[in-house]
Amino acid sequence: MVPKNRKERPKEDLRKQILDAAKVVFKQEGFEATSIRKIASAIGYSPTTIYLYYKDKSEIIHALHTEGFALLNSRFSVLAMVEHPFERLKAMGRIYMQFAMEHSDFYEVMFIMREPVDYLANYCQNEEWMEGSTAFYALLQSVEACMAEGYFKNYEPIQMVMVIWAFMHGLCTMKIVGHLDQIATNKSQLPDPGTLMEDTFQAFVRLIESTQ
Structure with missing residues (x-):
């Protein structure tokens, strides 16, 4: 479920949510099987939103x-x-x-x-x-x-x-x-x-x- 106030979240809060979701997905599925789409889905956003913060999953795992x-x-x-x-x-x-x-x-x-x-x-x-x-x-x-x-x-x-x-x-x-x-x-x-x-x-x- 997508939170109703998602548009009001500060950028840093969204960045943290992306990283928290990525940790879970990487651990469950491994790096190769993880996609930006899966990370985005875990927090109820489109992949396009993720790309505003990170250019690819390698940059996410570095973060x-x-x-x-x-x-x-x-x-x-x-x-x-x-x-x-x-x-x-x-x-x-x-x-x-x-x-x-x-x-x-x-x-x-x-x-x-x-x-x-x-x-x-x-x-x-x-x-x-x-x-x-x-x-x-x-x-x-x-x-x-x-x-x-x-x-x-x-x-x-x-x-x-x-x-x-x-x-x-x-x-x-x-x-x-x-x-x-x-x-x-x-x-x-x-x-x-x-x-x-x-x-x-x-x-x-x-x-x-x-x-x-």
């Missing part, structure tokens, strides 16, 4: 990519209150997991789907990707601060950033796509399947902490 990183970076902003660098790094991991669970639609666009990366490669080669860079350098700065305290001996900062990111991404992705729950359900030797994600995270924390 979602950007919005997701802005939201993640806003979550990371509270880390400035955590004084000890290793505690700050652990808190960053927890925020990352929480974000992935609460915003799995954004997470898939940001870290699983290839299309946003293709967009950056094709259209943003000469521009700095501020949102992604902000998240990356927040992790790098925390790692470097930990190294100043004696952690991660014999490793380069970028090496540890990639190890930590790869682990956290793998853990969150396994949870989102259902692999982690499948393991928890079918492996009776697990002490507590309900805490598998938390237990795995804690094991990783102990592992990297032992590098001090």
Whole structure:
């Protein structure tokens, strides 16, 4: 049903509705099967209206990519209150997991789907990707601060950033796509399947902490 007051909606409100609808359609049908017409239909508008805001679905998914990183970076902003660098790094991991669970639609666009990366490669080669860079350098700065305290001996900062990111991404992705729950359900030797994600995270924390 098309809302009666749709003509009165501010442009930014309509832009948000387009992105919210696109998130749902992309997640349900995948990028290739999604069309501007399907996104428009989800909010009760014509495709022509969508084209007033975005030239194609690639630009829409790039906008979602950007919005997701802005939201993640806003979550990371509270880390400035955590004084000890290793505690700050652990808190960053927890925020990352929480974000992935609460915003799995954004997470898939940001870290699983290839299309946003293709967009950056094709259209943003000469521009700095501020949102992604902000998240990356927040992790790098925390790692470097930990190294100043004696952690991660014999490793380069970028090496540890990639190890930590790869682990956290793998853990969150396994949870989102259902692999982690499948393991928890079918492996009776697990002490507590309900805490598998938390237990795995804690094991990783102990592992990297032992590098001090």
